[in-house]
Amino acid sequence: MQSETKSRVDQLTTPAGHAVTILRFEGDIASTSKEAVLGAYQSLPKETTKIVLLDFTGVDYINSSGIALVIQLLIEAANTGQKVYCFGLSPHFTKVFTMVGITKYAGLFPTQTEALAAL
Amino acid sequence: MSELKTTTVEVRLPTRLGYEKVAMSTASAVAKLMGFPEDRIEDLKTAVAEACINAIEHGNRLNEKLSVGVVLRAEPDALEVKVIDDGTGIGKKPAKPDIDRKMHGEEDPRGMGMFLIQALVDEAEWVSGLDGKSSYVRLLIKLDKDAE
Numbered sequence A: 001m002q003s004e005t006k007s008r009v010d011q012l013t014t015p016a017g018h019a020v021t022i023l024r025f026e027g028d029i030a031s032t033s034k035e036a037v038l039g040a041y042q043s044l045p046k047e048t049t050k051i052v053l054l055d056f057t058g059v060d061y062i063n064s065s066g067i068a069l070v071i072q073l074l075i076e077a078a079n080t081g082q083k084v085y086c087f088g089l090s091p092h093f094t095k096v097f098t099m100v101g102i103t104k105y106a107g108l109f110p111t112q113t114e115a116l117a118a119l
Numbered sequence B: 001m002s003e004l005k006t007t008t009v010e011v012r013l014p015t016r017l018g019y020e021k022v023a024m025s026t027a028s029a030v031a032k033l034m035g036f037p038e039d040r041i042e043d044l045k046t047a048v049a050e051a052c053i054n055a056i057e058h059g060n061r062l063n064e065k066l067s068v069g070v071v072l073r074a075e076p077d078a079l080e081v082k083v084i085d086d087g088t089g090i091g092k093k094p095a096k097p098d099i100d101r102k103m104h105g106e107e108d109p110r111g112m113g114m115f116l117i118q119a120l121v122d123e124a125e126w127v128s129g130l131d132g133k134s135s136y137v138r139l140l141i142k143l144d145k146d147a148e
Helices: A031-042 A064-079 A091-099 A112-118 B020-034 B038-059 B099-103 B113-120
Strands: A006-013 A019-029 A051-062 A083-087 A107-109 B007-014 B067-074 B078-085 B123-127 B135-142
Touching: A006 A031, A019 A031, A019 A064, A031 A064, A051 A064, A051 A091, A051 A112, A064 A083, A064 A091, A064 B038, A064 B099, A083 A112, A091 A107, A091 B038, A091 B113, A107 A112, B007 B020, B020 B038, B020 B067, B020 B078, B038 B067, B038 B078, B038 B113, B038 B135, B113 B123
Parallel strands: A019 A051, A051 A083, A083 A107
Antiparallel strands: A006 A019, B007 B067, B067 B078, B078 B135, B123 B135
16 A cells, blocks of 8 residues: 655765765655665665765655654664765655654755755 | 535545555545645644554554544534544553654654644544543644634
8 A cells, every 4th residue: 555665876976075875765655664765775885975865855655654764764874973964855744854853863955956065 | 615514524444554545645635625725734644644553553453353443524614533443542642752862772763653643733632442442533633723
């Protein structure tokens, strides 16, 4: 019933010259999304990945179990000294992420362009 | 749907994660007919989804022989949603989630459903069934949030 979560990885460089890794999600983010969210994140090389952008542009539905997966990702990133940012959230999920306090540990940007420009 | 009288819509969901989206879609359709603005419909959809997930996971304990009832009652000035399961209800409400405690491993990263429900609707109450089952959560979302 839930739309399967897909994820893929892109590597880009910011206008300021920083290498960033973008994890792009598509579909629903729910309890069934562990592999697509945490698995995809854990497959990134820890030595070279310093900045991670989470792209939610293709995500329509995130429930509390999905938010918990994002928090688990943030915990692992904090433990390895990586910075995490999000973009592409709808206004509603921007509000929800703010309400649960994710913005304290991951900056939110409306678009990829705005995120890259700010980093 | 102007001059709306009280109208009731009922949905019965299987106890299976993912089917909360059926309740979300139904609640969204009823709220649209009632004239709710888009941002309030999004709030309602998340609150209804979390209520159904709680009913499926905690109320019915993922027992597929049971079902989850969703009753939407459209009144002239508000939409009431009851999500009914066969559990005994909640003992006590969990504490408000604390992102710092979660990040430091002192609190489970999960456990935000009830907080989201309370934060996104105008009223939320959890009622334990008298017979030890048929517990429900009742949500109310007002058409004009500021009208009292």
